[in-house]
Each structure stands twice: as structure tokens, then as C-alpha cells.
Amino acid sequence: MLRPVVVGLDGSRESLAAADWAAGEALRRGLPLRLVHAWVGLSSDASQLPELEAPRYWARRILRGAMDQLSERHPQVYLSAEQIPRPAVDALAEAGADAELLVLGSRAFSGFGGYMAGSVALATVARATRPVVLVRADRTPEDEHLPTAAGLPSERTPYCDVVVGVDVSHPCEELLAFAFESAALRNAPLRVVHAWHVPFAPPAAVATMSAAAEQAAEHALADELRPWLEKFPNVQVRTLMENGRPAQQLLHAAQDAGLLVVGRRIRPARLGTHTGPVAHAAMHHVHCPVAIVPHE
The missing domain is CATH 3.40.50.12370 (Rossmann fold)
Structure with missing residues (x-):
């Protein structure tokens, strides 16, 4: 069914x-x-x-x-x-x-x-076990597409990028499955965003540790994406990796997106209804439709 x-x-x-x-x-x-x-x-x-x-x-x-x-x-x-x-x-x-x-x-x-x-949307997202998409009142179908050569809105031009935020320390198949499928359905590029950070270190060691942290993040992200690239060979994927806060990097990357996909960890009821800082920031500040994908 x-x-x-x-x-x-x-x-x-x-x-x-x-x-x-x-x-x-x-x-x-x-x-x-x-x-x-x-x-x-x-x-x-x-x-x-x-x-x-x-x-x-x-x-x-x-x-x-x-x-x-x-x-x-x-x-x-x-x-x-x-x-x-x-x-x-x-x-x-x-x-x-x-x-x-x-x-x-x-x-x-x-x-x-x-x-x-809105309180209903927030409370529903916090309880959802399936993906939830939030849409703003002023969004139109043309907003999902690139403007024409003359800069005019149109539903006939290609779709804007789908953007997904990935945390390599907590791999999530449900998140990437939704993001790749959404991009494939639109024949749209997929922009994968991952923010890495340098652990606390003495000033003399910051440069070395920064390079090592970036390289480790690149390898981990490549490993996580490999099976999905094989499963969706026609999806054009571009990765964006920056040293910084995940929410801030994702909000910046989603400014011209047609759809933003973020994850939300399902927490035990005793811990209350939480959405996590990245999903929370996306729901409050991103203008394009936002898909929140719950996962264990």
C-alpha cells in the first residue's frame, strides 16, 4: 500500500x-x-x-x-x-x-x-517519526526553480539545489536517502554540507591539527556518501566543508536552495520534545521549504 x-x-x-x-x-x-x-x-x-x-x-x-x-x-x-x-x-x-x-x-x-x-508545527515535528516538511506562506512553485536568463521567476527552468546537512560522527541513512531521492526526483544538484572543527590545542599546533581534522572529515564524508553516489549515479553532488558551527554553515548554504534537508534524532519521551540545534535553527531562519528527517 x-x-x-x-x-x-x-x-x-x-x-x-x-x-x-x-x-x-x-x-x-x-x-x-x-x-x-x-x-x-x-x-x-x-x-x-x-x-x-x-x-x-x-x-x-x-x-x-x-x-x-x-x-x-x-x-x-x-x-x-x-x-x-x-x-x-x-x-x-x-x-x-x-x-x-x-x-x-x-x-x-x-x-x-x-x-x-509556530507552536503546532514545532510540537508536531518534535513528535514525528516520519519526515516533516515546513513551508512558508510566501513560497511559490517558481521559488523552487532557477530564474530565467532575464532574471524572472519561472516553473519551466531547472530546479534549485537540494541542500542537506551531514554529521559524519552520527551517520544517518534515512537523512541521505531522503536527500538523494528528493534531488533525483527534481533532477536537481545535491549540495552536501558538513562543518568540522578543530579541538582545543596550543597555538603552535593549531595549523597542524586543523589540517588533520579537515582531512579526517573529508575521508569520513567520502565514505558516507560512496554508497549513495553508486545508488544515484545521475545526481550531481557537490560537497561543502567548512570549519565552524554546523547551524551557521547550513543556514548560509541554504540561502539559494529549493529544499533544505536536516536530521533530528528521536529521543526517549522522558527527555522531552527536542529538535536539536541545527533543525531548530533551520525551522526558524531558513526561507525555503525545510525537511526534517527523524532518525535513531
Whole structure:
């Protein structure tokens, strides 16, 4: 059975942009698209209360409107829609567990010069066991493509690079599988970013230790990428290695990307809901769609 692409809808501009991106991704992957709207007022125990009729009407309208819009723009995609009578985070986490990937809108917030993903998106990402993609409200399909020779936006030009952040000290097959597949589906170059650092050393030994650390990182990254280069021979791969903080290097590399892919380690429940510093920075500050891939 095919896993669908699932998108969470709440009627916001962010969620509608996410739905449009999700439809395009479902088409690229040859998968159905499932629209999900969560509303606690849908409880069967309260189904006859007249005061819930207006909220129920608007909930149905959100799904109908999205279905009409997506059917017109992406007629080839098989669509389904469902209202789930549960709190948003619970409903999205459950729907995402059976999905190929879950797509959510990500809210912009300009007050601090960055972006705020929104509490529902953040909480859902922290609980997800399948990849989650966050999409900004102002993203358009043209933004995934290179501009024309005249500098104009277009959906007919090649795709922008897919960027993935890799930590060679914690190899992750799920992360690279998602990144390589995403690049292959778009016929887009894959930019692999790895940040290495020099351990504390006396000033006289810094240059030697720096060269050794860089060489070790190069060898480790080459070893990790080798099987994926063999599996995806048509994906053009470029590696970027810098001495510095991983989050900072990744944010810089993703400025002109069409998609950024980062990993998130699944932690035991007793440790709380954490996303990790790199994924956290990407969710808050990267403008392109961000895919967060959970892994052990």
C-alpha cells in the first residue's frame, strides 16, 4: 500500500502554501495526497450542539476550498480529505506516522529578523517519526526553480539545489536517502554540507591539527556518501566543508536552495520534545521549504 503525502490544513496562508507544495511533491513521487484538518469540536459526544454548527461549517469549508484549488492546479493528483476530532498536534502526529511525509505551514515572524515556525508545527515535528516538511506562506512553485536568463521567476527552468546537512560522527541513512531521492526526483544538484572543527590545542599546533581534522572529515564524508553516489549515479553532488558551527554553515548554504534537508534524532519521551540545534535553527531562519528527517 502506498503511503500518502499528508498535509495539515487550518485555513491559514501558510497551510494553503503547504498544500500546494505537498501536491507538487505527491505528483513527483506518484503518491496520493491526503488533506487533514483537526478540530476538537468534532467530538461525536457534542455532535448535536447547535453552537458548533458554525465552526463545523468553516472546518468543512477549509477542506472543500483546498480541494477545489488543488484539483484545478494539480488535476493529476489523487486527493482525499478528512476531519479528525482530536487536538491538532495529536491528529497531525498520528496522520504523519502513516505518511510518506507530512507537510505543514510555517509561520513567518519578522519582529526578530527571523522566522517562527509556530507552536503546532514545532510540537508536531518534535513528535514525528516520519519526515516533516515546513513551508512558508510566501513560497511559490517558481521559488523552487532557477530564474530565467532575464532574471524572472519561472516553473519551466531547472530546479534549485537540494541542500542537506551531514554529521559524519552520527551517520544517518534515512537523512541521505531522503536527500538523494528528493534531488533525483527534481533532477536537481545535491549540495552536501558538513562543518568540522578543530579541538582545543596550543597555538603552535593549531595549523597542524586543523589540517588533520579537515582531512579526517573529508575521508569520513567520502565514505558516507560512496554508497549513495553508486545508488544515484545521475545526481550531481557537490560537497561543502567548512570549519565552524554546523547551524551557521547550513543556514548560509541554504540561502539559494529549493529544499533544505536536516536530521533530528528521536529521543526517549522522558527527555522531552527536542529538535536539536541545527533543525531548530533551520525551522526558524531558513526561507525555503525545510525537511526534517527523524532518525535513531
